[in-house]
Amino acid sequence: MLGYISTRGRAPRLGFAETTLAGLAEDGGLYVPEACPKLSPDELSNMSHQNYLEVAWRVMLPFVGDDISSPELIRILMAAYKGFTHPDIVPLHKFDDNFYLMELFHGPTLAFKDVALQFLGQVFEHILARRQQKVTIVGATSGDTGSAAIEAFKGRKNADIVILHPYNRVSEVQRRQMTTVIAANVFNIAIEGSFDDCQDLVKAMFNDRKFRDEMHLSAVNSINWARILAQVVYYVYASVRLQAQTGRKAAFCVPTGNFGNVYAGYVAQSMGAPIDRLVVATNRNDILHRFFETGKMEQEGVAQSLSPSMDIQISSNFERLLFDLYGRSGSAVDKTMQYFRETGPFQLDPQTMERVRALFASGRMDDAQTTEVIARTYKQHGYILDPHTAVGVGVAEEYRKKNPGSVMVALATAHPAKFPAAVKQAIGFEPELPAPLADLYRRREKYEVLPADLGRVQQFVRERIKL
Numbered sequence: 001m002l003g004y005i006s007t008r009g010r011a012p013r014l015g016f017a018e019t020t021l022a023g024l025a026e027d028g029g030l031y032v033p034e035a036c037p038k039l040s041p042d043e044l045s046n047m048s049h050q051n052y053l054e055v056a057w058r059v060m061l062p063f064v065g066d067d068i069s070s071p072e073l074i075r076i077l078m079a080a081y082k083g084f085t086h087p088d089i090v091p092l093h094k095f096d097d098n099f100y101l102m103e104l105f106h107g108p109t110l111a112f113k114d115v116a117l118q119f120l121g122q123v124f125e126h127i128l129a130r131r132q133q134k135v136t137i138v139g140a141t142s143g144d145t146g147s148a149a150i151e152a153f154k155g156r157k158n159a160d161i162v163i164l165h166p167y168n169r170v171s172e173v174q175r176r177q178m179t180t181v182i183a184a185n186v187f188n189i190a191i192e193g194s195f196d197d198c199q200d201l202v203k204a205m206f207n208d209r210k211f212r213d214e215m216h217l218s219a220v221n222s223i224n225w226a227r228i229l230a231q232v233v234y235y236v237y238a239s240v241r242l243q244a245q246t247g248r249k250a251a252f253c254v255p256t257g258n259f260g261n262v263y264a265g266y267v268a269q270s271m272g273a274p275i276d277r278l279v280v281a282t283n284r285n286d287i288l289h290r291f292f293e294t295g296k297m298e299q300e301g302v303a304q305s306l307s308p309s310m311d312i313q314i315s316s317n318f319e320r321l322l323f324d325l326y327g328r329s330g331s332a333v334d335k336t337m338q339y340f341r342e343t344g345p346f347q348l349d350p351q352t353m354e355r356v357r358a359l360f361a362s363g364r365m366d367d368a369q370t371t372e373v374i375a376r377t378y379k380q381h382g383y384i385l386d387p388h389t390a391v392g393v394g395v396a397e398e399y400r401k402k403n404p405g406s407v408m409v410a411l412a413t414a415h416p417a418k419f420p421a422a423v424k425q426a427i428g429f430e431p432e433l434p435a436p437l438a439d440l441y442r443r444r445e446k447y448e449v450l451p452a453d454l455g456r457v458q459q460f461v462r463e464r465i466k467l
């Protein structure tokens, strides 16, 4: 059975269920499959006629091993994606014969994180029920992740969820998407402080071993392997369809923050999906773009942008790619990552960068360019982009100019109604919230305001959650 190993080489090999519950490996590394399952040419060509759930089932089956049986996986997938409002789950919108937008925002919170978290919620429930275990999921959010996690875990019997957000520092849409979910196992805490304070509190709760064991703490952040796996599916789904239509391999342009989404594209490609290049699109926080240009990974401070979910300096999932680039040497990754965190930049050699550039390209869009892309796309196609998607579309357009004839899929990672201010700045009006959220501003909210104090937050969690 396929096992999972840590990118730092000093954690036990685990199965799929253990890997999913663990999140981070105990040596500080990230779990990756010990070998990448392959799809045969026949399987790939059959998939071009299959619907999303069929493709998902076929792609995921070798990764889940004996922890989820084949019929159980079908049930999990049906439950995970039944709340998506489009029959294709991730429809392709055609701009022209060689340029498509894949809409990943038809889930309950209107962002692509639903694709992964709705699946993860079902997988957790399945694993925990079988083991008769209960967990407390704790996380900090500056916006999208919190609401997607809450939607995925609300009402579950075996998991409570506690999400910390900075008081008065998330947008009203984002806050309401979290605080209007009224369920006995959902706890929203507004912290009087910044997003960093929220993250520090979550870290401190995990580092408090007694509290962690007592409350059975668990995390669902973007390094979780099951989240990556759910994202592999849409790259396979779209690339086999487009190859059947055009006879060519598609390039994908991905608005990137933590490198989770684009890393899933790399896994799809490694499985044999007909993918040409993966184009990494960044906003002004362009550490990854600079890396793909120069081979040097060097941090700068984080600056706020119109696409806040991409305002990131260290992209945690990049470590998974580095593991492959270093010939799967855990000790080499360990040395490099420690050096990077404690000392400074690292540089990959020219031969390695040549291999990297055969697979990846990159680009960046600052806020002014992002606004221009939203305005131009609305004028040319009558289509409203959210600012994250606009970064991807802008970089995709640049790539197409340099690589004429490529078939390009830009990933749409959020619905424009989630970022009304940025959209209004570009086209002069705010997009409407789609039907399921139309009454969001009239719903009742429930949340607790607490100071940025570990003792107070822990006391709140202990009082409310009975295991």
Ligand SMILES: *Cc1c(COP(=O)(O)O)cnc(C)c1O
Residues within 6 Å of the ligand: 111, 112, 113, 144, 145, 222, 255, 256, 257, 258, 259, 260, 261, 262, 309, 310, 388, 389, 413, 414
């Ligand atoms: C999280 C997020 C991203 C970044 O995705 P990564 O997997 O972290 O690279 C891009 N756009 C939106 C809207 C997001 O919520």
